[in-house]
Amino acid sequence: MTALVQHHQGFTPAQLDIIRKTCAPETNNDEFNLFIESAKGYGLNPMKRQIMAMVFSPKDPKKRRMSLIVEIGGLRAIASRSGRYRPAGDPTAFEMDAEKTATNPLGISRAVVTVFKQDDRGQWHPVVGEAWWDEHADVTDEWAWNDQAGKRQPTGKKTLSNTWGKMPRLMIAKCAEAQALRKGWPEDIGGLYEQAESGGVWDENMLPTEAIEAHATEVRQQMIGKRAGEYAIQFAMGEPIQMIAPGQIYDRIAEYVRGLDTTMEVRDFRARNKEALRRLWGDDKDAGLSISEMMDARTEELEREAENEAA
Structure with a gap:
């Protein structure tokens, strides 16, 4: 045996x-x-x-x-x-x-x-x-x-x-x-x-x-209803995660971030979607850098607005 x-x-x-x-x-x-x-x-x-x-x-x-x-x-x-x-x-x-x-x-x-x-x-x-x-x-x-x-x-x-x-x-x-x-x-x-x-x-x-x-x-x-190449993004806290195609991800994120009112909201969005944004950078370096630069620019813009209001 x-x-x-x-x-x-x-x-x-x-x-x-x-x-x-x-x-x-x-x-x-x-x-x-x-x-x-x-x-x-x-x-x-x-x-x-x-x-x-x-x-x-x-x-x-x-x-x-x-x-x-x-x-x-x-x-x-x-x-x-x-x-x-x-x-x-x-x-x-x-x-x-x-x-x-x-x-x-x-x-x-x-x-x-x-x-x-x-x-x-x-x-x-x-x-x-x-x-x-x-x-x-x-x-x-x-x-x-x-x-x-x-x-x-x-x-x-x-x-x-x-x-x-x-x-x-x-x-x-x-x-x-x-x-x-x-x-x-x-x-x-x-x-x-x-x-x-x-x-x-x-x-x-x-x-x-x-x-x-x-x-x-x-x-x-x-x-989970995901196609290869898409990115899992959660926009507002508590909302369902959305699957975003590579060709749409910059516009979707830019539109959302431009509508945020505080630097804290931008940082929170970035932190919640850290892994998806890292994967995007790994898949397409230029797209990943563009989104990072766009969020940096929005953060600086909100900081200036806050400083102006304080002054």
Whole structure:
């Protein structure tokens, strides 16, 4: 019994603990057990970051589901073990007839990847996978505070994730190749998804722990209605915290601070929002300095007014 416990599925208890924390952090016990068994069945090692588990809608029991996320190299490895896989001989074919926009910088409409599978008679047959940009690109709606509505609302703008913006050809090509591999080897690869198909949660340059933390951060932001890049600002004491988009934060703070009547109110606002203002400076030094200088100028202005009244 002891030996089985110490090396369950080839992992020690300490390794299993690391795997759960880094590769399957939101799984419940049943999902984690299934994840480990699936990794074993597919011959993929979570400790080598070959397979991860993503839980969608973790807070909604009716919608909750776990998906297995595998890098493209892992999918190729599974197909190769069949002995009937041959990689594409030609480069990925891209159709570039879409309009170039902020969410499609190269104007890619789709990517097509062809791999080859050998049948029982030894004949090789092409297996084609295609991925359409508008179905796979990691594009999200931008949200911002609406003063009239008194709540956050979609602005009508959409944003493309950093990874898809930096490597658009690579990302859409991986989606197309994953489609081809699932089509050609459904019994071996069915139910597995490449990282690019997972909504851009994991960046290939991230360590596993960094990637999982990025995902955890995104989940927390969704739970509190926050979009990445926004800043949590509390204007008047006792008022609800508002999420302010980067492009609006200077104007919103300037408008509020100009309406303050004492230096104490300016200092209080600054102290209550210290962390948000520090993060803004870290994200955008110029914007952070501009806001700091604006508040300094307002403080000096109020001090002069107080001195004049006293005189």
